[in-house]
Amino acid sequence: MSKEHSENEEHNHKHGGVFGKKTELYFAILSGVFFFMGLIIEKLTNLPESASLGSFIVAYFFGGYFTTLEAIGKIRKGEFEIDFLMLVAAAGAAYIESWEEGALLLFLFSIGHALESYAVNKAKKSIESLGNLSPKTALVKKGDKIEEVPIEELQLNDIVVVKPNTKIAADGIIVKGNSSINQASITGESMPVDKVAIGNTTNLPDFDNIEKNNIVYTGTINGDNVIEVQVLKLSADSTISRLVKMVSEVETQKSPTQLLTKKFEKWFVPVVILLVTVLCFSYLVIDETYKESLYRAISVLVAASPCALAISTPSAVLSGIARAAKSGVLIKGGRALEDLGSLTTIAFDKTGTLTEGKPKLTNAIALNNFEEGEFLDIVLDVEKLSNHPLAKSIVQDLKSQLKVEGKNQAADIKAIQGKGVNANYNGDVVLIGNERLMIDEAIATSKAIKNQMDNLLQSGHTAMLVAYKNELIGLLSVMDVPRESAAPTLKRLKDIGIKKMIMLTGDHQNVADSIAKQIGLSDAEGNLLPEDKVTAIKVLKQQYSKIAMVGDGVNDAPAMATSTVGIAMGAAGSDVALETADVALMSDKIENLPFVIGLSRKSKSIIKQNLWVSLAIVAFLIPTTIMGGTSIGGAIAIHEGSTLLVVINALRLLRYQL
Ligand SMILES: Nc1ncnc2c1ncn2[C@@H]1O[C@H](COP(=O)(O)OP(=O)(O)OP(=O)(O)O)[C@@H](O)[C@H]1O
């Protein structure tokens, strides 16, 4: 009856009206006022019956107004849902001249729903409030003058001046000054992060590849110094706008439980209608008036409306996602939330995820009598063109430690996935990468060099070879250190019941083992090409049914997409990671992982509680009303009570703490 994907949740009223946003609530209250007035007139005065009847009819109007609007809207789309059932019940009550009970029904139903939408809006508001974080205007430098303009009017490459302790108005790069910046609005981290101006702004790489300590984001708060920021993203494309957009879209992604309850409702509602229709005619079988039969049928109709069931899951999903967003974690929908709450296996990428991802250069040795100065120039020039994290570190350390300047002779760099790079230097080919790359390209290596490499790998250094004109000319090694938080986080995950954790890396097996040992991980698979990571995930998925893959999106996006839940770290600065992941940690704090998993589990258990409560109430009320155990008023009170109960239960998630 109802379409699978109706965008608006059953109880998510967006009605406005004469009294603004709260009109629905005021109408419900007015309905109550007239209901009680009718009751008083009827019981306590000698006024004619038409006086109390009039009052009840007005109560019908106020109580039924929004319900009718909503029901009509849905019927137009071919959906018959709870609102419709309620209206039928109220009309039935009027027909058997039980105006009083009909008015009570519409009053309680409308007040229940108004409170419900208030509660659900509360969860939504906490999501939307993220969007209010960006400032309205920016101070733009125009020649010697500074002008204040609305942030929507900022152009790319404008220079924005940010005063101390004010909000930053654009995503961009610091070109002057340095400051420590509070990024809590995006990453959830309360500790300010030190940021500095970039040296030169010519030939800027992509936004994703600029060093994070040069970049600032819209809505974050400047520290004590004035800084100048060159705008690199239009206001509509800023990280925070995209974040808000993604969070508000998550509602359209139904969770498995939501789909299940929708399916259940699909056959349950017609069954109820059939049952109620049959009950209308019970006076033919048992000794009662047709009015009594109708009364019973109406009570059953009220009792059986699966209101609580319909709202139980969406309210929990919404609250869970809102809570995560507050801590800088974007969960893209109910599916990701529920999956994350039930998995026990996690795969991690190594570089940049379990390690800092900022390795230090430990060796740069020229081999085979190649001139050292030239060797270093070649390496610097080639690696300058690569955006691999290893390359960035090599370039930085060559410049700062060995004072290499380079000759800018390299061109045409090509990444060879999982192996290294190939580039052109002065017309000849340079290869930098692991042993496999050299084997593939038939570059001869001596026994002595192999031994030297093995020693380095053994002790956890990532070793690379450099070939030029088909000859080996040198050896490089770098050492990455595990994140300080990696070991405690893994332990925490084990404590909360994650059974299997494994590292997947493109680095050498020995390096993988060495890092794994340092952080207390028992499983590590090295030498994996990006496609091998995908295969590894597939195998693990078969074994454990659900698996999360935590990565930074650099060479693990395909693996993340294959896993049940892809979790991206440090997503604030990476569009790829933000797009591919199901869950994005905006900061690169791996210690947020136990928090999101805990939150997802809590959400899942609240969803379960809500389902049981709503099903149990329906299971209790249907037989009770059939036996005449409660009046229409009693049925509606229990019905609405249970609906509010599940919503309030869901809202507890907004206050979740690990
Ligand atoms: N720009 C580069 N310069 C030198 N070596 C490289 C470069 N890119 C890749 N390599 C070599 O290829 C190997 C595999 O790279 P890949 O990007 O697949 O994984 P990784 O960065 O080592 O680790 P992880 O898979 O954990 O992110 C590296 O360990 C390195 O030896």
Ligand SMILES: [Zn+2]
């Ligand atoms: Zn409704």
